[in-house]
Amino acid sequence: MLIVALGFVLLLFMGMPVAFAIGIAGALFFLQHPELPFTIPVQRTVSQTQNFALLAVPMFIIAGNLMNKAGITERLLALASVLTGRLKGGLAQVSVTLSGLMGGVSGSAIADAAMQSRMLGPAMIERGLSRGFTAGVLSFGALLTPIIPPGIGMILFGTIGNVSIGRLFAAGLLPALLLWLGLAIAISVTARRRGYQPERAHTPTVQEVTRSLRASIWALLFPVMMLFGLRAGIFTPSEIGAFAVVYAVVIGAVVHRRLSRGSLWEGLSTSVADVGAVMLLLAFSAIFSYGIVLERVPETISSAITGATDNLYAAMALIVLSLLLIGLFIDATVLIIMLTPIFLPVVRQLGGDPVHFGIVFIIAATIGNFTPPVGAAMYTVCSILKCSIQDYTRESAFLFVSVAAVTLILVFVPGLVLFLPNLLFG
C-alpha cells in the first residue's frame, strides 16, 4: 500500500486529474499482486455506481443547479444583503451569509464557491477587498453549504457509516450557525484593520427584512420540509433528492417564472459535468480502497489511535487534526469516502456518538476543500478570480484558524451538535 500511496501523491503533483490519479495508483496494488483477478478494479468501479443510497448525490447536485436557475439565488442574495450588509466587511459578510442560506437548497461547497465567485467575486474586488481575501472568503464561506441540510458529505457519511441521514441533517444546523459566527468575526476583524466598509449604509428596517424573507420563502421552507419528510421516515434521502429536483422545477417555472427551457437545459448540462466529475472520483476510489481493506489499514490506524489515547474527545481531536492535515492534500469527498470506514469504528469503540462524530468529521474534511496546496473549492475560486495560490493562502490563514477553532469546540461540546437531532428525532 505504501507504493500505492506514494504513486497517488506523485501522480497528484504531476497535475493528473485526481480521479485518474486515484484509479491508476489503486491499480498499482493489483500490479504488485498478480495473484488477484485482473477484473477486480473493473468490478469495484462498476459496483460503486450500483449503490442506491449514492443516487442521492446526483439528485442533490441537479437540485442545487436548478435552484440556482430558479431565481432562488438572487432572492437569497437580497435577503443576505439586508441581514448582514450593515456589518463591517460588507460584501464579504453578505457572501458568507448567502452560503448559509444557499446551504438549505444546495449541498456542495464547491458548487457554492463557484457560483458565488462568479456572482459576487468581481464586485467584492471592485469594492476594494484584496483579491486574496475575496477568494478566501468565497472559498471558506462555502463551508456552511454542505453542513446545512441537504449536504452531499452527510449523505456519503451516512451511507458508508450506516448513520441516520435525517439526524445528520438536523445536527448540522447549530454548528453551521457557530461557523458563520466564527467567519463573521474573522471578517469583521480583518475589515476593521484594513478599513473595508459595510455594504449598506443603514440598519435594515423591519419592513425590508419581512419583504426579503417573503421573497425567499420557498427557498427557506425547503430544508424545513425536507427535515420533516425524513423525520416522518417515509422517504429515503435519494427520494428526497428527487423531490428536491421536482420542487426546484416547480418553484422556478411556476412560482418564480424564471426557469425557461433554455435555463433548465443549462442547469442540466452543468449538472452532467458536475455529476461526472464527482462520480468518476467515487467510482475509481473503489479501486484504491480495495487495497486499504485487504491490508487492514483501518485496523492498524485504529490501534494506533487507541494506543495513543483511550479518551474519546482526545481521540476525536486527534482525528480532526489529522483530517485537517490530510485535507491539505486531499479533498472532502475523497476523505469522507476513504476515511469514514477507518475512523467511525474507532469512535464507536470509544463510546462516541456517530452523529456527533459525523458532523465534526464532515466539517474537518470539508475544510480540506479550502486549504492549499490542494483544494477543489480553492482552485475553483482562484481560477475564476485569477488569484494566485500564494495570495490566497496568506489572506485566508485567519479564516482557517477561525473555522478550525470552531471545529475543535464542537468536538469537546457534543451538545452543540446533538441538541437539535435529539429534539427532533428523540
Place this chain on the structure above:
Amino acid sequence: MTAPIGATLLKLEVILSATLLVLMVGLIFLGGVARMMATPLNWTIDMATCFFAWGTFLAADVAWRRDGLMSVNLIPTQLSARAGKVLTLVNYILISGFLVYLVYAGTWLTWVSRSRSFQGIPEISFSFVTASLPVGAALLLMTTLVKTRRLLAPPKEDRAKRPVAPH
C-alpha cells in the same frame, strides 16, 4: 476532421447523459410517490441504478472533455512551457494506458458476466450494466487522444480546431 465529430459526439453525450439523469429523477420520484400511495414499485429503483452506471461514465467523459475534472496544478504551473507540456504528455500517456486496461478488462468482464442476471431479473443481463464501464472508458480514451493531439499540434492549428463546448 476530429473537431466536428468531437463536437457532435459531445453534444450527443451531453443530451444522452442529461436524459439519463432526468430519467433517474423521474423513476425515483415515481417510486417515492408510489410507496406513499401504498403501491410500491420495486422496479423503479433497479432501473434507476442501472441508468446510474451509464449516466456516471458518460457524464465523466463530458466532464473530461470540458476539463471539468479537478486536478492539482501546483507544480505544472511552476514549470517552463516546454517542461509543462512534457509533463502533461506523460499524464495523458499514463491515463491512456489505464483506460486501455479498463476497456480490455471491462469488455472481458462484460462478456463473462453475460449470464449473470441484473438484480435477479432473468431477462436483463448484468452485462448491460458492466458494459457501461468499457464504453465509458473508450470514450474517455478518445477524449484523451484528442487532447494529446491538440497538445502536440502546432499552436495556430490548435486555435483553429479548439471545439466550442455547447451549453
